[in-house]
Amino acid sequence: MKMAEPQDMSISKQVHRPVYEIARLSKTYASNKLVALTDVNLTLHDGEFVSVIGSSGCGKSTLLKIMSGLMPPTKGRVMLEGKPVTGPRVDIGMMFQQATLLPWKTTIENIVQPIEIREGKAAAKAAYGKAQDLLSLVGLGDFANVYPGELSGGMAQRAAICRMLITEPAVLLLDEPFSALDELTRDFMNMELQRICNETKATAFLVTHSLSEAVIMSDRILVMKPRPGRVVEEVTISLPRPRTLDMINTEEFGRIVAHIRDLLDKEAMA
Amino acid sequence: MTYSSDDPLTDTVWVENVSVIDSMPRWLAMTLLFVGFVGTWEIATRFGWVSPIILPSPGETLKDLYFVGQNLLSGGYMLSALWTTTQTVFWGFVIAISIGFTLGVLVGETKFGERALLPYLVAIDTMPKVAFAPLFIAWLGFGISSKVALAAFIATFPIVVSTAAGLYAASENERMLFKSMGATRMQTLLRLKLPTGLPHMFTGLKIAAVGVMAGAITGEFLGGGTGFGALIRQSASQMNTPRVFALILYLSLLGLLLYFSVLWLQRRIVFWQKENQSGTFG
Numbered sequence: 001m002k003m004a005e006p007q008d009m010s011i012s013k014q015v016h017r018p019v020y021e022i023a024r025l026s027k028t029y030a031s032n033k034l035v036a037l038t039d040v041n042l043t044l045h046d047g048e049f050v051s052v053i054g055s056s057g058c059g060k061s062t063l064l065k066i067m068s069g070l071m072p073p074t075k076g077r078v079m080l081e082g083k084p085v086t087g088p089r090v091d092i093g094m095m096f097q098q099a100t101l102l103p104w105k106t107t108i109e110n111i112v113q114p115i116e117i118r119e120g121k122a123a124a125k126a127a128y129g130k131a132q133d134l135l136s137l138v139g140l141g142d143f144a145n146v147y148p149g150e151l152s153g154g155m156a157q158r159a160a161i162c163r164m165l166i167t168e169p170a171v172l173l174l175d176e177p178f179s180a181l182d183e184l185t186r187d188f189m190n191m192e193l194q195r196i197c198n199e200t201k202a203t204a205f206l207v208t209h210s211l212s213e214a215v216i217m218s219d220r221i222l223v224m225k226p227r228p229g230r231v232v233e234e235v236t237i238s239l240p241r242p243r244t245l246d247m248i249n250t251e252e253f254g255r256i257v258a259h260i261r262d263l264l265d266k267e268a269m270a
Numbered sequence: 271m272t273y274s275s276d277d278p279l280t281d282t283v284w285v286e287n288v289s290v291i292d293s294m295p296r297w298l299a300m301t302l303l304f305v306g307f308v309g310t311w312e313i314a315t316r317f318g319w320v321s322p323i324i325l326p327s328p329g330e331t332l333k334d335l336y337f338v339g340q341n342l343l344s345g346g347y348m349l350s351a352l353w354t355t356t357q358t359v360f361w362g363f364v365i366a367i368s369i370g371f372t373l374g375v376l377v378g379e380t381k382f383g384e385r386a387l388l389p390y391l392v393a394i395d396t397m398p399k400v401a402f403a404p405l406f407i408a409w410l411g412f413g414i415s416s417k418v419a420l421a422a423f424i425a426t427f428p429i430v431v432s433t434a435a436g437l438y439a440a441s442e443n444e445r446m447l448f449k450s451m452g453a454t455r456m457q458t459l460l461r462l463k464l465p466t467g468l469p470h471m472f473t474g475l476k477i478a479a480v481g482v483m484a485g486a487i488t489g490e491f492l493g494g495g496t497g498f499g500a501l502i503r504q505s506a507s508q509m510n511t512p513r514v515f516a517l518i519l520y521l522s523l524l525g526l527l528l529y530f531s532v533l534w535l536q537r538r539i540v541f542w543q544k545e546n547q548s549g550t551f552g
Contacts, residue, residue: 068450087452094450096443103542104465117451117461149542 016046019203020067020171025076027062027229035228036062040076042222042231044171044203049194051206051214052222052231055264059229060207061175067205068092068173081170090118093169095177099156101148101163108132108144111162118167127166134162137196154185161193165200172197172204179209187245190217194243215256216243223263233263326512334516342520348501355498356524358414358486362421363528366478370426371471374433378467379459388434395427400488407493417489417497424485425478432474436467469543472536479532483525498524 025040037059044050052060065071066078069088078085080092101110109124111131116124135141138158148156157177164172177193178186190213197204208214214221221235237256239247247253294302308328314320315327322330341348373391376383403420410416440463448458490499498521505513536543 070446070449088450090452092450094447096447098441098443100441100444100447102462102465114451117448117453117457147542149544 016048018043019046019048019081020044020205021077021079022067023077025063025066025078026074027059027066027071028074037066038228038230040229040231044205046203047201048219049197049204049206049217050220050222051208051218052224053208053211053214053260053264054224054229055226057226057229058224059226060224062229063224064173064175064205064207067171068094090114090167091170093164093167093172095157095160095164095172095174097176097180099148099151099153099160101151101156101159103148106145106147107140107151107159108135110148110159111135111166113163114167131162131166134165135159137199138162138192153181154189157181157189158192161196165196165202170203172202174204174206176208177206178213186213191243191245193217194241198242211257211260212248212253215239215253215260216245216247221260223260235260323509323511326515330512331515334510334512335519338513338516338520348498348517351496351498351501352520352524354414354496355486355490355521358417358421358489358497359482359524359528361414361418362425362482362486363479365418365422366425366429366482367475369422370429370474370478371433373426374430374471375437375459377430378434378437379463384434391427391430395431399424399427399485403489403492406489412493412495414495414497416493417486417495417499420489421482421485425482428474428477428481429471430474432470432477433467436470436474437463438467439463439470440466468540469536472532472540475532475536476529479528480525483521483528487521 020043022040022042025037025042026035027037028035040059040063042050052063054060062071066073067085069085069092072086080089085092101107102113105113108128108131111134112124112127115127132141132144135144138161140155140158140162143151143155143159148159151159160177174193178189181189194217196202206214206217215237216239218237221237222231223233223235224230225232235256239250239252291299311325312328315322315325326334338348340346342352343349373383373387377388377391378384400420402423403416406416406419406423410419437459444462444466445458448462453461486497487499487502490497491503494500498517502514502517502521505511505517
């Protein structure tokens with residue numbers, strides 16, 4: 001496997017400005033003195049797709065909560081767009097395992113919900129045009145006035161993507177967004193997500209349990225291990241973009257998966 | 271029937287066994303049970319298995335049903351008694367909802383409410399609440415207010431519990447979503463937790479609707495006055511069993527009306543809740 005240095009990336013891909021910068025990040029839970037994260041360093045560049053993978057308890061959820069401003073770090077520096085993250089921010093978009101659409105609101109009302117919370121009903125109404133454009137982008141153009149109960153799991157997650165994008169966030173934080181979907185839908189949604197990220201030039205950070213998902217989606221993968229939670233290796237994926245599902249059958253893909261599995265297995269047996 | 275299984279053109283169709291009883295439509299099942307019940311009742315009284323003072327015949331009951339119905343329709347004294355009870359039930363329900371909802375929000379939303387209030391509420395809830403009736407009569411007199419108080423007292427607790435439970439119903443991810451959107455505590459309460467908890471709250475309201483009826487009638491049994499409960503007690507003390515039966519049947523109409531009003535409201539307000547989750551009757 002080729003462990004590309006940042007300057008190597010400039011050959012295939014132009015080096016972009018850093019969007020999200022984390023340095024020397026540690027988190028110790030006060031209640032049980034558990035060291036959830038220790039010395040995490042991470043930079044997300046503009047337009048980059050980075051994943052984190054690891055067994056449960058490796059601190060990836062903690063990392064995501066700190067990155068989303070839902071939890072303060074114990075030590076270290078967490079900066080988005082040059083400003084420290086000290087709480088939830090409008091330029092952070094989030095997506096969860098469940099679509100978490102409110103069932104009493106129509107799809108489009110759900111999508112403008114972040115605007116309604118921050119700026120009120122009038123601003124939310126004014127964003128309907130933009131919401132409709134986003135719905136068309138994810139292929140839900142005809143479903144604006146449908147209630148979430150009538151959407152399939154995959155459609156609901158597409159709507160959740162729109163809700164995440166409506167505030168034009170600088171970074172997308174994705175917490176196992178498709179893991180509740182069946183495998184075929186999941187593969188398809190990942191390709192859709194790639195297309196959407198490409199069209200919106202998004203910078204994304206994905207937490208996942210799935211090795212193949214991490215490899216097919218990412219420019220880089222952080223492999224994390226527990227006790228204490230830390231990044232043990234950063235793997236650069238040099239598969240060309242746009243990625244396609246049949247790349248799963250390539251030798252390169254197999255090599256990367258085998259390498260990461262090897263890293264994770266050592267932990268599982270330890 | 272025998273299949274010539276050697277012939278590849280023969281279908282192997284078979285019919286699933288569904289019992290006649292289970293495949294009956296609701297109206298037929300209900301009618302059948304009713305006819306069976308009244309028939310057994312008729313037989314039991316006609317052959318003198320039970321004394322008519324204990325159990326009057328269906329015919330006797332029907333006669334009284336007619337008599338009471340006529341009195342009600344002609345605006346007789348029974349109608350004014352029913353009106354008194356209706357008012358008791360109505361105000362009892364209104365008070366139970368206001369107090370129950372407020373306490374439920376305190377318990378479900380604030381740590382203080384959960385820690386300080388909840389233990390006392392649970393303690394009172396385990397007491398037989400009807401035992402408080404003499405107290406309410408002593409405090410509020412023999413008028414309608416002591417009955418309203420007992421009805422409200424009984425109906426409050428299911429509303430407290432269901433409101434508090436409803437506020438816990440929003441998932442961890444939904445709370446995180448609202449937090450990440452920068453929602454204030456009030457916004458999270460009003461736009462996430464309360465709407466999410468509505469199905470729970472309506473379950474509590476339906477239990478309370480039954481409780482408020484029981485409270486009102488118990489109050490009228492014990493505290494006299496001019497309500498339907500007092501009429502029932504008078505008829506019972508005169509051994510007029512058919513009249514008691516008839517009065518109870520009309521009273522149950524009031525209970526049904528209240529219950530189905532709540533159910534109707536639930537269907538309108540919690541429109542996103544699937545039919546099978548709210549149930550045909552529940």
